[in-house]
Amino acid sequence: MTIPEGIKVFSGQFTLVYDPEMLSCQEVQVSEVLEGYSQVPEGENGEDGAYFVWNADNSAGKIKLAFAGKEHLQTGSGELVKVKFRVADDCQSGSSCELGIADALFNEDIIPSIDVGTFFCSEISISGMVLDAETNQPVTEGTVEARRADGTIVSTSEINPDGSYRITGLSEGEIYDIRVYSTGYFPGWAEDKQAPSSNVNIELTPVPQVTVTNVVCDFWSTNANFRGNPIMVGDVIVAKDPDGVICGAATVIEEGAFSIHVYGDDATTADDEGAQDGDAITLYLNNMYPYTPEPKWTQNGSFDLGEVNFGGPIRDEIWLGQGWNLFSLSVQPREREVTVVLEPISGAYVYVSTFINPADPLIGSVYDSSGAKTFDINRPSFLNDLKEIDAYHGFWIKMTEERTLEVEGDPLPADVQFALGEGWNLVPYPPEEPMDLTAAFSSIQGSYIYVIGFINPSDPLVGQVYNTAGAKTWDISRPTFLNDLTRLEPDHGYWVKMSSPGTLTYSTQPNPAPRIAEGRMRPLEEIKVKPTPFFCDFWDTESEFNGRPLRPGDVITAYDSNGVLCGAAVVRHEGAYLLHVYGDDPKTPEDEGAEEGEEITFYINGEKAIATGNTAWSERGSIKLTLSAWDVKRLKPKFSALFQNYPNPFNPETWIPFQLAQDADVVIEIYDVTGSLIRKLTLGRLKAGVYKSRDRAAYWDGRDNLGQRVGSGVYFYVIKAGRFSDARKMILLK
The missing domain is CATH 2.60.40.4070 (Immunoglobulin-like)
Structure with a gap:
């Protein structure tokens, strides 16, 4: 900034004026010193040493520059001031703004006015913020890449100290995948972003801490690949021992190669820090994609693993019985279109559905709205609004015959999270082993209030775990002993009702799942109820028969207004019962049960019961209803x-x-x-x-x-x- 000769300057204070809609000042530096003044350190916004002061007001588009110690600068003297601007995220190609200088002391233009120049925004860009997924705080350093669908890197940029990024050199209208990596984090992606775009925010998950011990084994490779392509700089290799302890982590610094220190257990402590001799070590790429075969840990060993291929597809096999099934996947299919995923059972399924909570992440990307999403094989495909089958939801499917669905896909991360919104959610259960319900849902304790499962009549679990098929439910408002859903099963889906939003993470710690004791079933052998996906629970703890509390072995039955038997249960606890009353299946011509609001008639051991309370059927309801009945054919009172x-x-x-x-x-x-x-x-x-x-x-x-x-x-x-x-x-x- 040089004052031309012959121009009167009133003081040593100036204002640099710019368009605040397009630019925001990040930093001002003085790189050359006025004659007669001493060099001082460069500072932050505010005072810079003893002779130069600057202050930026980005809301007004002004930077005040003040040279202290003289009334005004002499004509012909000069000072080089560097200003670092951040360009607005929505700055589009071809837009521009003028930069000018005014006399700050008297708030008037210097005469003649000094035109610093014009800023032109000529780059097509994608911009946003990089945030820590756990703290939601900015990630302050790292690299941003714009890649084409074939993986080619088009442009790179660095994360700014405030967590922002702007990657330029892109083509207008083109689609890019944005990849971000930073030391201490797993890389993050924002896929299928069209340039130009702004507010493309990316979350990075921190790499778990590894306990360093004095025993270690090294594994390395110079030929490491992910689905046929070399692993990328910024990828993270994680090592886990057979107990699931993370005992090593390393960031890839050269494409296609890695070296990782895998630590062993410290025998002098009570904690399990890592591996022991002979342990099989599972190496994961970005904590998601495993490498097999698993190398063996040896103290002080160093092993070249040769060619390493991460992310091979895994096959999931799901048994499906004739009629209704509530299922889920444990792998994420690479092609998720309904007919593609279900192609192995083509001709055996007639109807598929799921439920999208209003807070579901798929809204806005896959679905435009929340609620039920269905696929009916008998209607035109353009009328089916169920778009895909994935590993992040549960699904109802109606089968015409028993089949096994085989699905190939990528394994879910060990710490995969499921975002659950307030109200109903249809969730999967991907773990390989059954788990106690309260342990499985420990991450959402206090938020889930009602859980529903469903067992197909031909499910192998019937006779091994459950004595009966149909609905299995858990209700926080009723006594624990009346809940007949106490464990979650692999490949099954579950309805979960939330009182507030939560993030479901299934526990990785082993937890024995109890066998369900449902009482003697002999009295129900001749009672034919047709379970459907539509049901309402009735329950009580004070019901009677012949003037005494209900006894284990008593049988409760329910009929709709058309006389259709739609519920039956054996009493398991004195005075108490839980009865799943099924609704009509609209996909069949038969009348299997009740409809919304229909009054239900109850019987105890074949005798019509007096019901005290609400007897109206409501889908997914849980209604406390006291019943009493008398065996009038056998009972002769001793007194009137x-x-x-x-x-x-x-x-x-x-x-x-x-x-x-x-x-x-x-x-x-x-x-x-x-x-x-x-x-x-x-x-x-x-x-x-x-x-x-x-x-x-x-x-x-x-x-x-x-x-x-x-x-x-x-x-x-x-x-x-x-x-x-x-x-x-x-x-x-x-």
Whole structure:
């Protein structure tokens, strides 16, 4: 910045003016010193030594430059000031802005005005931020690459100290994969980004800490590949011992080669720091893709592994039975189109569906909206909105015959995470071994409130783990002993209802999964219920039969309004039951069960039960419902009795239960509080027995002997049966 001769300068203070929409000042440096002044260190925004001060206001587009110690600069003198700008992410090719200098002291232009020049934005770029996936803080150093689909590197750039990056030299409209790597992190990707683009943010996951010990074994290769291509600079090799302990990590510094120190266990500590002699070591590329065969660890060894190939496809085999199955994959298919994944069972499946939570990461990339996504083999393909089958969701599938689905794909990372949103999620279970439910969901403890599984009637687990097929559920609101879903099974999917969002990470620690004890099933052998994916749970801890608590071995059955048997369960705990009541399957012409809002009728050991509570069927509901029933064919009461009416209070109808020790002519009279007879119910001659259920108890419709509705109030009902009489009070409340 030189003041031309003949130009009057009022002071040593100036303002550099720029367009804040396009540029933002990052740094100002003084590289040459005015004659007569001493050199000082360059500082940050603010004071730079004793003679030069600068201050940037990026919101206003001004940088104040002040040379202290003189009233003004002399004409002909000069100072070289370097200003580092950051170009706005949305700066497009062809745009420009003028740079100028004004007199800061008097806030007026220098006369004549000094035009510093014009800034032109001529580069097509992709820009964004690089963030730590765990802390969400900026990653302050590293390399950014723009690659074509064939892996060719088109351009590179460095991460800025504030975590931002801008990679230029790209072609407008072209698609690029952006790769970022930084020391201490696994590399990150943003795939299929069109240039120019801004706000392309990339998260990097930190490399786990390795405990360094005094025992080590080296493994190395100069011919290391990933799916036929050399591994890349910035990739990370991780070593794990048979217990899953991470005992080595190394960053690739030369394409196609690596060397890794794998540490052994320190025998002088109680901790497991690493490997022991003879242990098979699993090497992972970027903690995702394993290398086989597994080399053996030897103390002080150094082994050239020769040709190393990471990321070979793994085959997953999923058994599917005739009818409905709720399944998931443990590998991520490379081609995820529905018909491609299911091609091995083509002709044997008719319907597939999943569920996308509103917070699902696939919204905006694969799907435009949340909710159910379905594929029906019988409708035009353009009407099917289920686009893909992946390893990050559970899926319903209806089969016409039993088959095994074979899927090849990439293994999921050992620490794979599943983002679950508030409400319902359909999640996979990729581990190879079953796991106790509470251990499996420990990462979302306090957030999950309801879990549903489903066992096909022909599933090999029936008879080995479960005594019955169909729905298996876990509800946080009911006693633990009533939950019949207590373990998760490989290759199965699960509904999970969340009270708040959470990140599901399955535990890698072994945890024994208990066998489910469901009670003796002999009473159910002749009861034919057709399980469907649509069901509602009814349960209770205070239900009775013949006046005593339910006993293990009692049988609860449920029928819809059409008389279709849609639920059956054996009681396993005294007084308590859990009953899965199935809904109708709209994909079949048969009526398998209930529909939304339909009233359900319940029986205990074949006797119609009195239900106290809500009996309306609701899909995926969990309803506490108290049941009571009497075996009127076998039970002859020892004494006659009049019981409390139900419901009470009531409007407008109620039932009046009683029991008779002997045959008798029965009359029930209803009086108001003045003692006036309101209604007489003549029931005729009845046999000794219990009259409690709605189809046997006395019924009053709330009308008087003239057929008129009576008003709200207290009423008394009196039974007369031979020598027996008794009275009780009831309330009509409108």
